[in-house]
Amino acid sequence: MKPLSPNEAEDRIFSLRGKVPSVNCALEAAAGKILRQDITADHDLPPFDRVMMDGLAVRLSGSRRFLVQGVAAAGMPQIVLPSAEDAAVEVMTGAVLPDGADAVLPCEWYDFHDGVAVLQPGKAAKAGEFIHRQGSDHRAGDALLRSGIRLGPVEIGIAAACGCAEIQVAAPLRIAVLGTGDELVSVGEVPKAGQIRRSNTHALAAALQLAGHGPTATGCLRDDPEDLRQGLAAVLSENDLVVLTGGVSKGRWDLVPEILVSLGAVSILHGIAQRPGKPMGVWQMPGGQVVFGLPGNPVSALVCLHRYVLPALSHWSSESSPMRPRRILRGEFTKPTGLTLFLPIREMPDGTVAPAPVANSGDFSGLAGSDGFVEVDESFAEGAAAPYFPWFAK
Amino acid sequence: MKPLSPNEAEDRIFSLRGKVPSVNCALEAAAGKILRQDITADHDLPPFDRVMMDGLAVRLSGSRRFLVQGVAAAGMPQIVLPSAEDAAVEVMTGAVLPDGADAVLPCEWYDFHDGVAVLQPGKAAKAGEFIHRQGSDHRAGDALLRSGIRLGPVEIGIAAACGCAEIQVAAPLRIAVLGTGDELVSVGEVPKAGQIRRSNTHALAAALQLAGHGPTATGCLRDDPEDLRQGLAAVLSENDLVVLTGGVSKGRWDLVPEILVSLGAVSILHGIAQRPGKPMGVWQMPGGQVVFGLPGNPVSALVCLHRYVLPALSHWSSESSPMRPRRILRGEFTKPTGLTLFLPIREMPDGTVAPAPVANSGDFSGLAGSDGFVEVDESFAEGAAAPYFPWFAK
Numbered sequence: 001m002k003p004l005s006p007n008e009a010e011d012r013i014f015s016l017r018g019k020v021p022s023v024n025c026a027l028e029a030a031a032g033k034i035l036r037q038d039i040t041a042d043h044d045l046p047p048f049d050r051v052m053m054d055g056l057a058v059r060l061s062g063s064r065r066f067l068v069q070g071v072a073a074a075g076m077p078q079i080v081l082p083s084a085e086d087a088a089v090e091v092m093t094g095a096v097l098p099d100g101a102d103a104v105l106p107c108e109w110y111d112f113h114d115g116v117a118v119l120q121p122g123k124a125a126k127a128g129e130f131i132h133r134q135g136s137d138h139r140a141g142d143a144l145l146r147s148g149i150r151l152g153p154v155e156i157g158i159a160a161a162c163g164c165a166e167i168q169v170a171a172p173l174r175i176a177v178l179g180t181g182d183e184l185v186s187v188g189e190v191p192k193a194g195q196i197r198r199s200n201t202h203a204l205a206a207a208l209q210l211a212g213h214g215p216t217a218t219g220c221l222r223d224d225p226e227d228l229r230q231g232l233a234a235v236l237s238e239n240d241l242v243v244l245t246g247g248v249s250k251g252r253w254d255l256v257p258e259i260l261v262s263l264g265a266v267s268i269l270h271g272i273a274q275r276p277g278k279p280m281g282v283w284q285m286p287g288g289q290v291v292f293g294l295p296g297n298p299v300s301a302l303v304c305l306h307r308y309v310l311p312a313l314s315h316w317s318s319e320s321s322p323m324r325p326r327r328i329l330r331g332e333f334t335k336p337t338g339l340t341l342f343l344p345i346r347e348m349p350d351g352t353v354a355p356a357p358v359a360n361s362g363d364f365s366g367l368a369g370s371d372g373f374v375e376v377d378e379s380f381a382e383g384a385a386a387p388y389f390p391w392f393a394k
Numbered sequence: 395m396k397p398l399s400p401n402e403a404e405d406r407i408f409s410l411r412g413k414v415p416s417v418n419c420a421l422e423a424a425a426g427k428i429l430r431q432d433i434t435a436d437h438d439l440p441p442f443d444r445v446m447m448d449g450l451a452v453r454l455s456g457s458r459r460f461l462v463q464g465v466a467a468a469g470m471p472q473i474v475l476p477s478a479e480d481a482a483v484e485v486m487t488g489a490v491l492p493d494g495a496d497a498v499l500p501c502e503w504y505d506f507h508d509g510v511a512v513l514q515p516g517k518a519a520k521a522g523e524f525i526h527r528q529g530s531d532h533r534a535g536d537a538l539l540r541s542g543i544r545l546g547p548v549e550i551g552i553a554a555a556c557g558c559a560e561i562q563v564a565a566p567l568r569i570a571v572l573g574t575g576d577e578l579v580s581v582g583e584v585p586k587a588g589q590i591r592r593s594n595t596h597a598l599a600a601a602l603q604l605a606g607h608g609p610t611a612t613g614c615l616r617d618d619p620e621d622l623r624q625g626l627a628a629v630l631s632e633n634d635l636v637v638l639t640g641g642v643s644k645g646r647w648d649l650v651p652e653i654l655v656s657l658g659a660v661s662i663l664h665g666i667a668q669r670p671g672k673p674m675g676v677w678q679m680p681g682g683q684v685v686f687g688l689p690g691n692p693v694s695a696l697v698c699l700h701r702y703v704l705p706a707l708s709h710w711s712s713e714s715s716p717m718r719p720r721r722i723l724r725g726e727f728t729k730p731t732g733l734t735l736f737l738p739i740r741e742m743p744d745g746t747v748a749p750a751p752v753a754n755s756g757d758f759s760g761l762a763g764s765d766g767f768v769e770v771d772e773s774f775a776e777g778a779a780a781p782y783f784p785w786f787a788k
Contacts, residue, residue: 027581028612031600032786046756047590054645073647074617075576077587092647094577094690096588107645132756144759152604152786157597157692157758161590165582182469183488187421188559193471194490196441196555203551206425210546218422223468251448251501253467253486296488298551326745351720351745351779362440362526364551365538385744392426392546393787 003271003278006307006340006375012269013282013308014315016290023171027159030151032212033169034317039145042162044135048078049097052130056110056117057101060127061085064119068112072098088117097131104130148320170317173240176217177204180228180247180256181296184220196363200245200301203364204294207302210392211310223247228259236263236289243309246296249279256293257281265291274340276300277307298364303342303373306389326385327353329374340377344370345388353388367391397665397672400701400734400769406663407676407702408709410684416562421553424545426606427563428711433539436556438529442472443491446524450504450511451495454521455479458513462506466492482511491525498524542714564711567634570611571598574622574641574650575690578614593758594639594695598688601696604786605704610637617641622653630657630683637703640690643673650687651675659685668734670694671701692758697736697767700783720779721747723768734771738764739782747782761785 004012022036051057051072058066059081066088072079074094081089081100088105089098097104103125110117119125138144144158151159151169159167177200184198185191201218208214217239221231228247235242247256250270257270265283272280277300281293292309294301327345331354335341344367345353353374358366372390380386398406416430445451445466452460453475460482466473468488475483475494482499483492491498497519504511513519532538538552545553545563553561571594578592579585595612602610611633615625622641629636641650644664651664659677666674671694675687686703688695721739725748729735738761739747747768752760766784774780 027596028599031603041759043585045759047585048588050756052756054643054647073576075578075588093645094575094590137757137759144762150788151600152788153597153601153696154758154761154764154785156600157593157696158762160581160593160596161757161759163581163584163591165580181488182467184469186559187554187557190557191437191441194442194469196488197557199551199554202421202554203547205422206545206550207547209425249448251487253448302547302551323741323743325741326743328745347717347719349717349720349779351722362444362446363531363555364548365435365439365531365555367548368538368552370548391548394544394546 003273004269006272006274006377009269009272010308010311013312016268016282016284017288017316019318020173020316021171022168024166025169027156027165027167030159030167030169031153031156033151034319035145035149035151035155035167036147036170036318037168038143038147039159039162039164039167041138041140041142041144043140045138045161046132046134046136048134050132050134051091051093051095051097051104052132053104053106054093055091055104055106055130056088057081057091057098057104058088058125059085059100060102060125066110066117068115068117070098072096102127106130146320148318150319172213173313173316174238175208175213175241175243176219176235176239177201177208177243178218178231178235179220179245180223182223186220199364200296200298203298203302204243204245204305207305207310207392211313213313223253223255225255225259228255229262232259233263236285236287236291240289242289242291243294243305244291245294245301248281248293248295257283260291273338274342275336276342277304278339280304280308297362299344299358299367302364302367302391306372306391307342307375325388327351327374327388328383328385329353329355329376331355333357333376335376340375342373343376344373347371397667398663400666400668400771403663403666403676404702404705407706410662410676410678411682411710413712414567414710415565417565418560419563421550421559421561424553424561424563425547425550427545428713429539429543429545429549429561430541430564430712431562432537432541433553433556433558433561435532435534435536435538437534439532439555440526440528440530443528444526445485445487445489445491445498446526447498447500448487449485449498449500449524450482451475451485451492451498452482452519453479453494454496454519460504460511462509462511464492466490496521500524540714542712544713566607567707567710568632569602569607569635569637570613570629570633571595571602571637572612572625572629573614573639574617575614576617580614594690594692597692597696597758598637598639598699601699601704601786605707607707617647617649619649619653622649623656626653627657630679630681630685634683636683636685637688637699638685639688639695642675642687642689651677654685667732668736669730670736671698672733674698674702691756693738693752693761696758696761696785700766700785701736701769719782721745721768721782722777722779723747723749723770725749727751727770729770734769736767737770738767741765
């Protein structure tokens with residue numbers, strides 16, 4: 001059977017489960033989350049004819065000399081401009097334009113003494129100038145934000161202006177990241193002969209956290225059928241998503257697939273036409289939980305997390321068609337025949353990217369100094385922009 | 395006096411204070427922070443001759459038929475390959491290469507029955523193949539990570555492999571974000587005539603948080619000299635950095651500058667040759683605290699935060715020369731003479747950016763759908779890449 005292409009694998013993964021539910025979230029805690037409601041203007045924007053400069057509100061009468069007869073500060077209800085042709089009200093940026101005024105004169109335009117303002121030569125009031133008219137940006141009821149966007153500072157500001165002290169966002173999934181392997185010891189230990197420290201779970205949990213998912217449970221399971229079975233069952237009972245690294249190939253030492261099947265898992269895919277990460281597998285449990293079996297190789301595991309797990313989390317959160325960034329790739333590299341290549345790259349000052357290949361990949365040190373990877377498939381042509389997956393958003 | 399250029403303003407701001415101290419941080423909490431120590435390999439990488447495939451470890455003897463006489467699993471100390479020419483040890487990915495072995499044969503290369511493995515035609519053992527040699531990536535003592543980098547998943551993985559259960563990172567600064575203005579009411583309130591809801595503080599706090607700084611205290615001060623004075627004094631006593639929006643221009647309604655001076659502040663700059671954000675000011679208090687006075691206009695405030703406050707925080711954290719991203723700008727726009735333009739843009743699928751100008755800017759709604767802004771100064775030439783400031787990293 002021909003192994004799946006990355007896009008075929010992605011389609012199969014995306015369809016594995018429905019959208020996560022929505023939850024209420026305080027606006028202060030919503031940055032970075034996916035909005036799950038529309039946000040509409042609850043009043044006109046601006047809500048009133050708004051003064052845009054400190055100065056004088058006047059009538060268009062041809063007068064160049066004004067008697068200042070009041071003050072309109074920001075936050076005050078609207079006042080009335082007295083009816084005399086040369087009446088003026090001193091106004092502050094953000095104030096309501098006094099009723100009857102046609103224009104605002106900025107304070108740099110006139111000389112002011114003893115309650116009388118005289119326009120400087122060459123300056124003149126123009127109808128509507130320095131007035132931000134009520135509703136000129138948006139009318140009450142206009143949709144300002146659509147469900148599905150990721151909430152950045154702009155969107156948080158809009159939600160605040162619309163009175164959303166709480167908003168509906170995508171609920172977090174409960175995620176566990178597990179290493180497997182008898183050679184793994186914890187970070188605090190000194191490895192004995194044949195052992196290495198666990199690093200995959202730390203790196204993957206960091207990537208999930210930096211992408212806005214977390215905290216994640218992390219742990220490690222031994223290469224022992226009974227340990228694996230019990231450990232997996234316990235973790236599956238408490239999580240929606242389990243990310244495993246190691247033990248997922250089809251070799252005689254790879255115990256994970258058969259144990260998952262013994263726990264009732266359905267194999268969704270096993271093997272993708274890609275380098276690195278070819279042995280990756282995905283299973284679904286009877287309770288709906290999704291298990292990503294990533295290779296134990298650190299580079300492969302991190303690449304597969306960014307190529308499949310993070311996009312799936314966006315998709316299941318109903319993030320509206322996030323545009324996958326692309327970068328123009330400049331420099332030499334070797335593409336394996338028949339496999340999609342995930343090529344580690346470095347960002348260049350001009351916005352292009354250059355290959356930063358790793359010789360071996362027994363650990364993460366070969367990726368130091370790289371910024372992420374690009375996806376190079378059969379359709380890639382020199383000079384084209386390739387899909388770009390940064391290790392994290394900086 | 396000619397107002398400062400953005401780069402001159404930045405230089406002046408950066409030199410305002412020394413580096414923040416370093417603090418110890420658990421590795422699990424370090425993602426996104428700035429590393430403040432070098433991290434060196436505490437052992438060779440790999441720490442031993444590491445088997446890269448499940449298969450057989452053999453001697454180079456010309457033999458094509460092997461007697462399998464043992465198993466080397468991952469995590470086991472090194473074993474010895476028996477001395478017979480046709481001796482083999484079954485090995486697992488990640489295991490220590492048995493002493494005396496010259497090569498690894500992947501399990502797909504041979505047929506195995508009753509303890510005897512026979513190489514398939516066309517396959518042959520090659521010296522060193524599928525062996526990741528001890529120290530071939532790095533030697534014990536090699537510096538793997540340098541102080542000053544931002545810790546992403548790769549760096550967290552490297553730190554884990556080197557046994558850093560805790561690492562030194564840049565200490566957070568205590569930051570407060572304050573709105574000023576009598577027209578401002580809280581998000582939960584329904585604005586009365588002449589009032590609007592506070593949105594700047596929410597947007598700025600979200601931007602700080604999404605850039606890895608936070609939590610920040612937020613609040614609002616009235617346009618009243620005594621309120622402002624008491625409020626500012628209280629906030630300054632508890633924070634290293636205060637970001638104000640509104641009340642910072644040089645007009646008669648702008649009370650902040652003179653109150654800061656009455657509290658002992660030194661004016662560092664007031665006015666920058668830029669649009670938007672021209673009235674921006676920076677002050678330093680006798681206790682060393684830095685006060686950024688951003689304009690009250692929401693777009694100006696957000697632009698100035700990204701152009702000055704976030705880069706200053708990186709600089710003071712000793713982040714090693716973060717490369718400022720640049721983007722090729724395509725599309726029409728008008729550049730004001732003599733002022734640097736901060737132009738809101740939208741990211742295009744091909745990696746370039748297009749102008750997304752806002753008509754008015756009394757609120758954040760005009761920025762909906764924009765991804766950030768580029769800096770267009772006198773030196774900008776069409777087709778060139780301009781410095782890019784995303785609203786947040788996605």
